[in-house]
Amino acid sequence: MSIDSTWGSQKKIDGSKDGDKPLSTIEPGITAKRARGLDRAFEILDFLREQKSPMRPNEIAVQIGAPRSSVYELVNLLLRNEVLELAGADGRVFLGRKLFFLGAAYEEQFDFTRECEAALEMIARETRETAQFCMLDGNKYIVVRMKEGARPFRISSDVGQSVPIPWTASGRLLVAHMSDQEILDFIPPQDFKLPSGEWLAPESFIAEVRGAAVKGEFTFDSIVDSFTHCFAVPVIDAERRCVATLCLVAPREDGLANYRHYLSVLKKAAGELSGKPAVHD
Amino acid sequence: MSIDSTWGSQKKIDGSKDGDKPLSTIEPGITAKRARGLDRAFEILDFLREQKSPMRPNEIAVQIGAPRSSVYELVNLLLRNEVLELAGADGRVFLGRKLFFLGAAYEEQFDFTRECEAALEMIARETRETAQFCMLDGNKYIVVRMKEGARPFRISSDVGQSVPIPWTASGRLLVAHMSDQEILDFIPPQDFKLPSGEWLAPESFIAEVRGAAVKGEFTFDSIVDSFTHCFAVPVIDAERRCVATLCLVAPREDGLANYRHYLSVLKKAAGELSGKPAVHD
DNA sequence: TCCGGTTGTCCATTATAATGTACATTTGCT
DNA sequence: AGCAAATGTACATTATAATGGACAACCGGA
Known part of the structure; x- marks a missing residue:
């Protein structure tokens, strides 16, 4: 069984939004790593959960320390999937219906x-x-x-x-x-x-x-x-x-x-x- | 206000997993489009919701018609984020806790x-x-x-x-x-x-x-x-x-x-x- | 036992996603 | 009004993510 070797090793949880902000460079000469879309996406979702209120994409970008353009693109993708929803005025977004449905499915299982x-x-x-x-x-x-x-x-x-x-x-x-x-x-x-x-x-x-x-x-x-x-x-x-x-x-x-x-x-x-x-x- | 122009236009929901499977080519000569990770990820999540039971990555890949390697990579990413969880035997995965928490936050709002x-x-x-x-x-x-x-x-x-x-x-x-x-x-x-x-x-x-x-x-x-x-x-x-x-x-x-x-x-x-x-x- | 089907792993290739940057527009203050 | 800050948009660049395949391990029958 190969689960233990590979799956196990990947199970490690990275501390996410704790210490690994996209610092431009840790050591000079090492190019800043690009964050992965999926990770950023869930970073956004988690951030909204903490905030407990709809926010503007720009605000999100600033607060989680992510590039604005990236956040805008991700937010749009998530909106398309109904994972985020427009909520409140001014194009503010919040967690969407899809998450509710997925959460309900988890709960049922x-x-x-x-x-x-x-x-x-x-x-x-x-x-x-x-x-x-x-x-x-x-x-x-x-x-x-x-x-x-x-x-x-x-x-x-x-x-x-x-x-x-x-x-x-x-x-x-x-x-x-x-x-x-x-x-x-x-x-x-x-x-x-x-x-x-x-x-x-x-x-x-x-x-x-x-x-x-x-x-x-x-x-x-x-x-x-x-x-x-x-x-x-x-x-x-x-x-x-x-x-x-x-x-x-x-x-x-x-x-x-x-x-x-x-x-x-x-x-x-x-x-x-x-x-x-x-x-x- | 720019919401209407841009946000509005992006609000369109694509029919997702209905007719737009990654067909190799629609018209000969047009290279097959690569699916976006985020979309694939939520395709996987939705698929698991429909199935209502834990599945192996390989099985998922076959059933949603996505490249195996892609699904494996995404599944690992999602596991890392606790969006998926190992469930049942044989490395089967199912919707994870994170979704439950996010869904609860939606519900509360x-x-x-x-x-x-x-x-x-x-x-x-x-x-x-x-x-x-x-x-x-x-x-x-x-x-x-x-x-x-x-x-x-x-x-x-x-x-x-x-x-x-x-x-x-x-x-x-x-x-x-x-x-x-x-x-x-x-x-x-x-x-x-x-x-x-x-x-x-x-x-x-x-x-x-x-x-x-x-x-x-x-x-x-x-x-x-x-x-x-x-x-x-x-x-x-x-x-x-x-x-x-x-x-x-x-x-x-x-x-x-x-x-x-x-x-x-x-x-x-x-x-x-x-x-x-x-x-x- | 052998063999076909299933499953997990690994890697090179290249299409493209994440980013930085510049610009446009709006908002809030004085 | 007039200015600065905040917010949204557009686009070129390049690091890399999604992919196709090749391989290995495993399983369940004949």
């Missing part, structure tokens, strides 16, 4: 959604806290679904928002299948800088990852705010990899008071989900 | 979903029939959401399935903003061939389109099966264009017996949705 919703429902009912279903998007952490608890306070991250992996409890679980080196290559260095300004030592992070993998859980006082405690447990696929997490965000006193109960509820829900997120046929 | 769900709920409650929310996907008709009625019988089309526009009641409404010529250019000629094998005269179709636009409704005995009557009404956006339809699929006797009632329920729901499917900010 790996339909964790339904079960996921039920799991969050259950957790929220049993704990009255805010429950989330999280995954990796490239080298970031992302909240896929959320069920607000009885007293919803300001949550660190909204659904669909990309957040550095080290900032989150779930992050410890989501990279557990990687080797130390892979983890270091995978997470952009600047993501170890916490919102407080402090730097988290990568070794400490990795130690937490290993610990979390053994216990099948990770909890800590949130790094992002100063008043919540976060609980995360892994959702495991058929190949025993952590493909997602269920997590709970609770006020600190509350979280500590119900520590064992909350964890057991999470684990029960995760157990029901685990093994499911696989292909239908 | 134009969130007809919530209101749409409510509308379908209401229709299903009032009529006990199967209700659908439909749109155009390129030059095809597609069911976006569906709420099965009290006695769900075999529905013509599943959610997410592409169907020729002329086969559907909604199709009459969805192309109403186009000129006669635009309609003819837009709909692939072979789509006027009905499932029965008969051909629908394009002029008749256009006449029905115009009639439907005036009345703000279209109903007929289904072309796809022999026992249902279909009702469709337009959902109008801020620019007074039909961007979607609400429709009802009922057993024929039943549909005729409640004709006025069903239509009024549909129109009430569509009225509440109309104007909504616009950008948030």
Whole structure:
């Protein structure tokens, strides 16, 4: 089987729009590399997702640091395919219908959604806290679904928002299948800088990852705010990899008071989900 | 303002995977055109959506009639971007997470979903029939959401399935903003061939389109099966264009017996949705 | 076992896509 | 109004992406 040799090697995710802007030249004498259309295209799409609002092609070009002419051409191509749509005034564009349809097809195939919703429902009912279903998007952490608890306070991250992996409890679980080196290559260095300004030592992070993998859980006082405690447990696929997490965000006193109960509820829900997120046929 | 001149002209949708396969040469002496990577990429994605199951790159190449080497390269690029994912055994690939996230972002921006769900709920409650929310996907008709009625019988089309526009009641409404010529250019000629094998005269179709636009409704005995009557009404956006339809699929006797009632329920729901499917900010 | 069909890999060739640049047009300020 | 900045368009250049093929590995029957 040749998958491992070639397919595997290509699976490496490049940090995309993090450090590899089209700098004219890194070393003098080396001509600047041309970006590939497809990569640029998805860079544009991701950028629009982050912005959450329609933008002009020119604006996009400037902000992602890509040549204007290239962006205009790509935007037109994407419009033709209904991957982008004219939205708002002034020729602003945003994500298009095609993406909605493709996303729906993905969801149907790996339909964790339904079960996921039920799991969050259950957790929220049993704990009255805010429950989330999280995954990796490239080298970031992302909240896929959320069920607000009885007293919803300001949550660190909204659904669909990309957040550095080290900032989150779930992050410890989501990279557990990687080797130390892979983890270091995978997470952009600047993501170890916490919102407080402090730097988290990568070794400490990795130690937490290993610990979390053994216990099948990770909890800590949130790094992002100063008043919540976060609980995360892994959702495991058929190949025993952590493909997602269920997590709970609770006020600190509350979280500590119900520590064992909350964890057991999470684990029960995760157990029901685990093994499911696989292909239908 | 330059939007109209250039952006407008580019908005034309090419019939994509319908008649423009990479034929080696149309006229002898004209070199075969190379397909653009981006177009091929979305051709692959659309193909996977239709198949609804993971496929091998080679298989994809053969079926969409694209060079193998090209497909392999694109598939690898898409895997790198998590637009495709390895799924199933043997290096089969399917739509990836990235698409799910992008689709979710689209949905959040134009969130007809919530209101749409409510509308379908209401229709299903009032009529006990199967209700659908439909749109155009390129030059095809597609069911976006569906709420099965009290006695769900075999529905013509599943959610997410592409169907020729002329086969559907909604199709009459969805192309109403186009000129006669635009309609003819837009709909692939072979789509006027009905499932029965008969051909629908394009002029008749256009006449029905115009009639439907005036009345703000279209109903007929289904072309796809022999026992249902279909009702469709337009959902109008801020620019007074039909961007979607609400429709009802009922057993024929039943549909005729409640004709006025069903239509009024549909129109009430569509009225509440109309104007909504616009950008948030 | 052998053999045809399928699948994945590799590479040279050349059509063309991504880019830089210059120009045109609009917008927002003063 | 008048100017600067922002935005859209057009085009030539060249790095490279899409392609066709040749090869190797694998599979499923006779």
